[in-house]
Amino acid sequence: QVQLVESGGGLVQAGGSLRLSCLASGRTFSNYVMGWFRQAPGKEREFVAAILRSGATSIYADSAKDRFTISRDNAKNTVDLQMNSLKPEDSAVYYCAATRGVQFTNRVAYEYWGQGTQVTVSS
Secondary structure, eight states: OEEEEEEOOEEEETTOOEEEEEEEEESOGGGSEEEEEEEOTTSOOEEEEEEOTTSSOEEEOTTTTTTEEEEEETTTTEEEEEEOSOOGGGOEEEEEEEESSSOTTOGGGOOEEOOOEEEEEEO
16 A cells, blocks of 8 residues: 655646645555656546656656656655646646556556645736
């Protein structure tokens, strides 16, 4: 079992920044690919970014490229999502997730999920 707890959400104006953090506990953190997903009201949960086990490789949704940066610290069991130039359409509940699989952009591949943290971007 892996337990994931997100933090760092909140209300921010358009153009602002937020940094989300996810703390993992349980099994060996470095064995897992870590991802961030988001879900807005009435919409499906969508992929935002993922980072591979060593942290050397990251993958982004088109909506996140050039604005968001995912990072991880395997010594601290944390994965962060730095979000810059935020837009109202970025408003959603953001979830941290862990997988041992290879389909990093597919939410079905992720085995463990946090409870989510709300991000609201005002215009």
